[in-house]
Amino acid sequence: MSETGDLIPLLELRGVTKYYPVKVGGFLKSRRCLLKAVDGADCSVLPGESFGIAGESGSGKTTMGRLVLRLEKPTDGEVLFAGQDIAQLPSTELAEYRMSVQAVFQDASGSLNPRMRIKDIVAEPLRIHMRMSKAEISERCRTIVEQVGLPQRVLEGFPHELSGGQKQRVAIARAMIRKPRMLLLDEPVSALDVSVRAQVLNLLSDMQEKFGLTYMMISHDLGTLGHVSTTLAVMYLGRIVEVGRTEELYERPLHPYTQALFQAMPVPDPTRVKRAPSIRGEIGSALELPQGCRFAPRCPRRMPVCTELNPTLVEAAPRHRVACHLHHDPS
Amino acid sequence: MQYDPVLSVRNLETHCFTPKGVLKAVDGVSFDLHSGQSMGLVGESGSGKSMVCNSIIRLLPRHGVRTVGGQVIFSGRDILGISESEMRRVRGREIGMILQDPLMSLNPVFTVGNQVGEMYRLHPQAEDGRPIHQRVLDVLRKVAIPSPEQRARQYPFQFSGGMRQRTVAAIALAGRPKVLIADEPTTSLDVTIQDQFLCLLKELQEQEGMCLILVTHDLGIVAETCDNVAVMYAGRIVEVGPVREVLMRPAHPYTEALLRAIPKPGGRGTRLYQIDGEPPNLLDPPPGCPFQPRCARAMPICARTTPPMKADENGRAAACWASDIEEVRA
Numbered sequence: 280m281s282e283t284g285d286l287i288p289l290l291e292l293r294g295v296t297k298y299y300p301v302k303v304g305g306f307l308k309s310r311r312c313l314l315k316a317v318d319g320a321d322c323s324v325l326p327g328e329s330f331g332i333a334g335e336s337g338s339g340k341t342t343m344g345r346l347v348l349r350l351e352k353p354t355d356g357e358v359l360f361a362g363q364d365i366a367q368l369p370s371t372e373l374a375e376y377r378m379s380v381q382a383v384f385q386d387a388s389g390s391l392n393p394r395m396r397i398k399d400i401v402a403e404p405l406r407i408h409m410r411m412s413k414a415e416i417s418e419r420c421r422t423i424v425e426q427v428g429l430p431q432r433v434l435e436g437f438p439h440e441l442s443g444g445q446k447q448r449v450a451i452a453r454a455m456i457r458k459p460r461m462l463l464l465d466e467p468v469s470a471l472d473v474s475v476r477a478q479v480l481n482l483l484s485d486m487q488e489k490f491g492l493t494y495m496m497i498s499h500d501l502g503t504l505g506h507v508s509t510t511l512a513v514m515y516l517g518r519i520v521e522v523g524r525t526e527e528l529y530e531r532p533l534h535p536y537t538q539a540l541f542q543a544m545p546v547p548d549p550t551r552v553k554r555a556p557s558i559r560g561e562i563g564s565a566l567e568l569p570q571g572c573r574f575a576p577r578c579p580r581r582m583p584v585c586t587e588l589n590p591t592l593v594e595a596a597p598r599h600r601v602a603c604h605l606h607h608d609p610s
Numbered sequence: 611m612q613y614d615p616v617l618s619v620r621n622l623e624t625h626c627f628t629p630k631g632v633l634k635a636v637d638g639v640s641f642d643l644h645s646g647q648s649m650g651l652v653g654e655s656g657s658g659k660s661m662v663c664n665s666i667i668r669l670l671p672r673h674g675v676r677t678v679g680g681q682v683i684f685s686g687r688d689i690l691g692i693s694e695s696e697m698r699r700v701r702g703r704e705i706g707m708i709l710q711d712p713l714m715s716l717n718p719v720f721t722v723g724n725q726v727g728e729m730y731r732l733h734p735q736a737e738d739g740r741p742i743h744q745r746v747l748d749v750l751r752k753v754a755i756p757s758p759e760q761r762a763r764q765y766p767f768q769f770s771g772g773m774r775q776r777t778v779a780a781i782a783l784a785g786r787p788k789v790l791i792a793d794e795p796t797t798s799l800d801v802t803i804q805d806q807f808l809c810l811l812k813e814l815q816e817q818e819g820m821c822l823i824l825v826t827h828d829l830g831i832v833a834e835t836c837d838n839v840a841v842m843y844a845g846r847i848v849e850v851g852p853v854r855e856v857l858m859r860p861a862h863p864y865t866e867a868l869l870r871a872i873p874k875p876g877g878r879g880t881r882l883y884q885i886d887g888e889p890p891n892l893l894d895p896p897p898g899c900p901f902q903p904r905c906a907r908a909m910p911i912c913a914r915t916t917p918p919m920k921a922d923e924n925g926r927a928a929a930c931w932a933s934d935i936e937e938v939r940a
Contacts, residue, residue, distance in 0.1 A: 329878075335800035442888050472654035473827065474885035474904075477871035481881050499801065502830075505875025506882065529875045543805035545830025547872060549854040553834050556805045561770050 287362070288323035289461060289493050290330075290347065295320045295356035297342050303566060314565050316342040318517035319356070321592060324510075326460075329487065329494040331508030331525065333501055333540065337562050339517040340497045344465045347495060348382055349373070378408055381454035385466035387446035391438040397424075397449055398434040404457045419456060426489075427452045428482060444475035448482065455486065461493040468503060480507065501544045505529055510598075513537045516573040517565055519592060523599030533601040536574045572604065580605060615642035615683075616821050617666075617705075617789050622680035624658075624665045633892045635661040635675070637845035640919075643789065648815060648822035650832035650853065652868075653842035656889055659825045662842075663791045666823075667701050668694075684789070703733045706782035706820075710794040712774035715781075716766040722777050723762030726750065729784035745784075753780045754810055772803035776810070783814060790815065793825040808835050829869060833857055838925070841865045844890050844900035847919075851926035861928035861935050864901045899930070907932045 297317040302309045317339045324330040334340040345351045346358055349365050357364045365376055381404075384390050391400055401423060402416050411419075424434060427448040438446055447467065454462055467483070468476040480503065486492060498504050504511060505525060512522040513536065521534040532538045539558040558577045563569060569576050575585040582604060590602045624636035636658045643649055653659045664670050665677045668690070681688045689700055701707075709715050717725060726749060727742045738745075743762075750758035753776040766774055775795060782790055792811065796804035812835055815822045824836055832839050833853060840850040841864065849862040860866040870883035887904045890896050896903050902912040911931050920935045921927035928935055 335802065444888065472889075473868055473871050474654060475888065477873070477882040477884040478886070480873060481884055484881070500873075501801070502873045502875065506873035506877040509878065525878065526876055539802060543802045545804075545808075545828055545834055547829035547833045547857055547869060549833045549857050551833070556802065556809055558802055559806065561772055561803060562800070 286325050288359075289326040289361060290324040290495070291357075291359040292320050292322050292343075292346075293357045293359065295343075295346060295353045295358060297339075297346060297351060298354045301566070312566050315517050315568060316565055317346065317353075318568075320514075320517075320519050322512055322519060322522055324461075324493060324495060326493055327487075327491055328510055329496060329508045331504040331511040332495070332497045332514060333499065333504050333511060334514035335499060335562050337516070337565060338514040339565070340514050341465060343514070344382070344463050344495070344497050347463055348380060349376070374408065378404075378457045379460040380463060381457065381459040381461075382463040382465065383447070383450050383454050383467045385469050387443065387450045387470070388438065390450055391446060393438055395437075396434070397436055397438065397441075400438070400449060401434070401452050401456055404453060408457065423452045423456050426486070427455070428478075442475075443471055444478060447471065447479050451479075451482065451486070455490075458490070459492070461495065464494060464496040464498075466498050467496070469498065469500060476503075483507070501540060513540065516563060516568065518573060518602065520574065520603065521599075521601045522592070523596070523601075527596070527599050531596075531599075533595055533599070533606050534574075534603045535578050535580050535605070539579075572602075613644060614686075615644050616685075617643040618681075618683040619662070619666065620681040620683065622662065622665055622677065622682065624661050624670065624675065624677045626675045628674065628893070631893050634845050634895070635892065636665060636677075638680070639842075639845075639847050640680075641840055641847065641850060643821045643823065646816075646819045646821065647838060648812075648824060648836045650836035650839040651823060651825045651842060652827065652829060652832055652839060654827060654889055656892070657842040658845040659842050660793050661845075663707070663793050663823065663825055667705055667707055667791065668697055669701075669707075699733070702729065702782075702787075703785040704788050706785055706787035706790045708775070708778050708782050708790070708792040708795045710797050712771070712778045712798070713766065715778050716774060718766055721763055721765055722769065723750075726762070726777065726780050726784055729781055733785055749780045749784050750777075752783065752814065753777070755780070771799055772807060775799060775807055779807075779811065779814075783818070786818065787820060789821045789823065791823045791825070794827070795824075796826075796831070804831075811835070829857065829872065841868070844892060844895060846900065846929065848901065848930070849928040851928075852924065855924070855926055861926065861933040862901075862930045863905050863907050863932065865928075867906070 295317055296319055299314040299316060301312055301314045303312050304310055332340045346353055352366050360376060368376055398420050401420050405411055405416050421431060429448050468479050487494060496507055508525050511525045511528050512519045515536050521537045532541055542557055557579050560577045571586040571588055572590055575581050584604050590604050592600045592602045595601045595606045620640050622636050622639045626633040626635050639662055651659045666682050677690060682690050723746050726746045730742045730745055746762055747758045755761050755776055796807055836853050839853045839856050840847045843864050849865045860869060867885045873882055885904050890900050898913045898915055899917050902908045909931060917929045917931045919927050919929045922935050
C-alpha cells in the first residue's frame with residue numbers, strides 16, 4: 280500500500296457525465312444532438328494535493344470544473360465532496376459547500392465587477408455568508424490583502440486601476456477570505472506574462488502550504504501543471520485518458536496522446552532534438568464521437584480493436600491509470 | 611557575415627502620442643536579417659514587439675502612432691521613405707505577414723479560395739501563366755490543407771482554428787515573400803496544433819529560403835523554431851544573438867530571469883524565480899536602464915545612464931552594464 284493509499288479522498292468523481300442537448304444544422308435541416316462534454320470521468324482528489332487537469336480546447340476540462348463547483352449538475356454519476364454527493368445537498372449544506380470550494384478563473388477582469396471597490400469585492404463573500412461586524416470585515420480584508428501580497432491602498436481603488444497580476448491576486452484574495460478547503464483554479468495564469476506568472480504561482484504554492492489547501496488546477500499549459508500539480512489527469516474529448524503522479528506521467532507517459540502532448544510542448548532548451556509531430560489533425564467534435572477510442576482517428580499506434588471498443592481506465596502501475604488498448608491486460 | 615542583410619532595421623523609433631504624453635513604444639531598435647535566417651522577437655506584453663513589426667510593414671494606426679526615426683532597409687532602399695503606393699507593392703508581396711488572430715485577418719463573407727486568390731489578382735507581376743484557381747489549390751496544398759478543392763469553396767467560419775491559421779499562411783506565402791513576419795501566430799492554437807503549424811512554417815521557410823521574424827512570448831517556441839533571438843523590454847532590444855548562445859548563457863539579467871521564471875515539469879516544491887514588480891509605465895519610464903528597478907544585479911550606474919549595446923564578433927549583443935560580453939570594435 281502506498282503512503283497515501285489509506286487517505287480518504289476530499290473530492291471524488293464517479294462515472295460523471297455531462298451531456299448538453301444542442302441543435303445542429305441549418306434552419307430546415309436542424310436536428311437534436313447530444314454534446315458529450317464530459318463522458319464518464321472517474322478520479323479522486325486527496326486532501327492537500329494539487330490535482331491538475333490537462334487538455335486541449337474541447338476536451339471537457341472546464342465543464343469538469345463547473346461540475347465540481349456545482350455550477351452544473353451532472354447528467355449521470357456522482358461528485359462526492361468529503362463523502363457526500365453534492366448534487367443531493369440540501370440548501371443549507373450547499374451554502375456550506377460553496378464556502379469550502381472556491382474558484383479562481385483565467386480572466387480576472389471578467390470576474391471582478393468594474394463598479395465595485397476592491398474592498399467590497401474582497402469582502403462580498405463575508406457579507407453574504409457570515410454575520411460579522413463592519414470592523415471585523417475590514418480587518419479580515421486587510422489581512423487577506425496583505426497575504427496575497429497587495430499593498431493596502433488598493434482596497435480603496437477599482438479593478439481598472441490594477442495590472443493583470445494584481446487583479447488575479449484580488450481574485451485569489453476573494454476566494455481565500457472564507458477560508459475554503461479547496462480552490463478550483465481554471466487557467467489561473469494563462470493570461471499573465473511570464474514574469475508575473477511566476478509571482479502568482481509562487482503565491483499559490485505559499486497559500487497551499489500555509490493553509491493546507493487542496494487545489495484542482497485546469498490548464499492547457501503542461502509546464503505550469505507540471506510545476507504545480509502532484510497528480511495529473513489528461514483529458515481528451517470528455518474522458519480522462521491517463522491519470523497518475525505528475526513525475527511518473529512526465530517520465531513514463533503511457534497513452535499515445537499524453538506522449539504527443541509532451542512532445543508538442545515547446546521547451547526552451549536549444550539542445551533538445553526536435554522531432555516531427557507524432558500526431559496529425561485536430562481534436563474531433565464532441566457532437567460526433569468516433570466509434571471506439573476517441574483518440575483512434577489521430578493515434579499513431581492505432582490497432583483494429585481501437586475503432587471498435589472504447590478502452591476503460593485501468594491500473595498500469597501503482598497510482599497510474601491509463602485508458603488505452605496498448606496497455607490492457609490481454610487476459 | 612559578408613552578405614548584405616535582406617532586411618536591416620536601424621534605430622527604429624515609433625512613438626504613440628497620447629493625451630498623457632509621448633509613449634516611446636519602440637525606442638531605438640536595430641537588427642539585421644540575413645537570407646534564410648529566422649529570428650525570434652521575444653518580450654512580454656507592451657514590450658513593443660508587435661509595434662516593431664507593424665512599423666516595418668507600415669501598418670500603424672493612422673492617428674496617434676508614428677515612426678519618428680530610423681530606417682528599414684529592404685532590398686537596398688529605405689522602405690520608411692517610399693510612397694504608400696510603392697509600399698503596397700512591397701507589403702504582402704515581398705514582406706508577408708501572419709497575425710495572431712486568423713479570424714481577424716480573414717473576411718467572413720468571401721470564400722477561402724477567393725481570398726487566397728486575391729494575392730495573385732492584386733500582384734499581377736507574380737503571374738506565371740497558370741490559372742489563378744490552379745495556383746490557389748497549389749498553395750493550399752503547400753500549407754497542408756486536406757482536400758483543397760472542397761476547402762477552397764468554403765468560408766472561414768467552416769474552418770477550425772488551425773486551418774484558419776494555415777489559410778492565413780497560404781495568403782502570406784502566395785506572394786512568395788522574401789521576409790515573412792509572423793506575429794504570435796500560434797497563441798490562439800492548442801499545443802498539438804501549434805506544434806504542427808510551427809513545423810510547417812519552418813519547413814516552408816527552408817523550402818522557400820525566406821527570412822522569418824517570429825514574434826512570441828514563449829522562449830520554448832523560439833528554441834525550436836529560430837536561429838537568432840532578440841529579447842525586448844520596454845521598447846528596446848536588450849539582448850540579441852544566436853538562440854543556442856542566448857538561451858544557454860544569457861548575458862542580460864532580464865533574459866536570465868525570463869528563463870528561470872518558466873515553470874517546468876518536476877519543479878514542484880521549488881520556488882519559481884520571480885521578477886518582482888511590473889514592467890515600467892512607458893509614459894514615465896525609470897531613469898537609466900528600463901529594467902533597473904526590477905534587476906537583481908542593479909548597480910548605481912544603471913539608474914543614471916542607459917547602457918549601450920555591447921556586441922561581440924559572433925553577433926551576440928546585450929545592453930547591460932553588468933554583462934560580460936567582450937566588445938569588439940569593427
